[in-house]
Amino acid sequence: MNYFTGFTCVNCAAVYPPDRDLLLCPGCENLLEADYDYASLARELDRDALWRRPDDVWRWRELLPVLDPAKIVTLGEGGTPLLRAERLARACGVRELWLKSDATANPTGSLKDRSITVSATKAVEFGYGVLACDSTGNKASSTAAYAARAGLRSVVFCPDDTPVPKMAQAVFFGARLIRVRGHYSEINAMYRRLIGSGQVKWYDCGTDNPFRYEGKKTYAYEIAQALGWRAPDRILHPAAGGMSLAKTWKGFNELKRLGWVDALPRMTLVQGAGCAPMVRAWETGASRIVPVDRQPTIASALAAADPGLLGARAMEAVRASGGAAAAVPDEEIRAAMRDLAGEGLFIEPSGAVTLAGLRRLVAAGQVDRSESVVCVLTGSGFKDFERIVEMVDIPNRVVTGYDSMLAAAREVA
């Protein structure tokens, strides 16, 4: 009952068997793409039988690159709500708006759990003792959580200005946290050099892990299933490297190939205006993404000045799908956070950019008002709590006794 058949390099087309422990293509150092036996899947996998499984990433295990389901390391990640937002749809000017809240329903409070569950499983399959990653914070706390769940150790490398809740969570899960001076793309380059050096025998859950990213395809499966096996017209993802977007695109293409959906969504990426190299490439029509000088953005989790090989894959998905891209300034991100709070959702700046991006793209005429749209929300407000605290005014006044309480109540009513 295994349909994972191995990897193909997206550049040199070399193929590798499914039991190889791989990061980038050993031949040309480009990205690897997992392959499956789709003909057998189409014949043997009944989409209507999947309902009976727990609503998590592993509901879709036949479409994930694992060889031994007994080794799955799970915290019940994925299976997150897809919420209809009618008031916000009207406010944004689109026919139909859905919010995919990965922020508030994943075990560590961010999208990263969706992919780290797969890499933790592979670490166990391959027999590693330590999980490692570089991270702007969310990936670090997720890696630490799944290492703990698997009974393994973890080491995480973060920029020194990473939000405290993300660092505290990783350390609480038992990670060895190494804070590194510099911005994320600089740290990423050093981290990849470290892993490539062979000086450490850790399982790399970072940028180059081709198993991990397959977990992100489950966005497509969950959205399609929740909508009654159809694709929305458009999906917006926050993007640092852009792999969530690229893998959601792959997931929808798989569903089409299996005959489970008829159409494909337009993939649309959003970045903070202070660090938006992919949006720049989209706007200028450049074939290559040029790293940017990073300016401040409150979307700290998206601040990858050089999205590297992943970014190229994401841009391919945007272009192939007829999508778009938008860069949003801090003020619009804050407005989106407030709008989402107005729907009962507590989202960190980096997770809220999609709603801001949608508003921009509708205003610019790049998103049609007749569309059905999904905005992916990727991290909880608790993960970057200082940004929330800056935006709220907790009253200092404390009332004492019933009469004061009644007086305060009357002011409200």
Add this chain to the structure above:
Amino acid sequence: MNYFTGFTCVNCAAVYPPDRDLLLCPGCENLLEADYDYASLARELDRDALWRRPDDVWRWRELLPVLDPAKIVTLGEGGTPLLRAERLARACGVRELWLKSDATANPTGSLKDRSITVSATKAVEFGYGVLACDSTGNKASSTAAYAARAGLRSVVFCPDDTPVPKMAQAVFFGARLIRVRGHYSEINAMYRRLIGSGQVKWYDCGTDNPFRYEGKKTYAYEIAQALGWRAPDRILHPAAGGMSLAKTWKGFNELKRLGWVDALPRMTLVQGAGCAPMVRAWETGASRIVPVDRQPTIASALAAADPGLLGARAMEAVRASGGAAAAVPDEEIRAAMRDLAGEGLFIEPSGAVTLAGLRRLVAAGQVDRSESVVCVLTGSGFKDFERIVEMVDIPNRVVTGYDSMLAAAREVA
């Protein structure tokens, strides 16, 4: 397709129709219990058809006291993971241990979403404009979130020393927060007086709402379904008023009545040692719960010195089920938080008491080592983040450049 038939008073047995807007029994001021047409439910509701619905509280809508499903106010609450914990089972000395993580998979990060979704729905059904509650914090942020989702206003009353994240979250959702001097039970008494005074026309999502508590029955349904329609031998709940425990007990009794499970679990409640009036009553065999002088406990969400009418219902469930009760000191709560972090779970003190209680009860011979046990975990570590920060040591050292990074890595490896 409506099976909700009204309410019966647990004291005077008066009955009320399902469309009445009720809090306590208008006749005798005691608690009301929702009734259903179980004979029709047993005939018409197919437990195997429920899988196809989204995995949230409303999967069980026929067993909830709503009249108009079109008015349901949801954020995708409930449907939380039930995680097998084999290492912890061995460490605690029980055959089988499951962790029900309401903490990390609910929209606002706590169990309260499971019940507030029902009261928000009733507020819309009854046509209110404002939701209100008193709260140690979690109920406040949940009430604020669901009010926002429903397009209503909210007013919440909290002790002045409520953890900042809970207050900030409520305010971010747009709640009017009124901080009140005193401990929770004092505030609760004043709040109930305020609601009873008729001076405000708010929908009360607080202690006396008989609709709201029905949402907590879904613990039973979810646990039974996840275990293949069986009850575990025992379920441990954190308890302030104890209504989650009482309603989980009701839920299992309903499932037995419907023929969906054969056995019932032993209901076991856990409180922080600094404020444990129910555990005191259990240990002394007292028929009435005597309010305690509250001492400090890090389980701030459970610090109800006087559990009132609810507490009596919970004690009935403990006794009727052959359960138990345990009070756990701060040090054991912290140890449980660390143990849960060792499984990848990030839980606030009040949410982690069940694991500490299990250890105590096994050691005391009150839980048999052959049992299968579920510990309910009720609030995210982010909700009482200061208690986490006290327990972690975020390194101050920041490494600069590849050579320092390599040296730091070698220290770990």
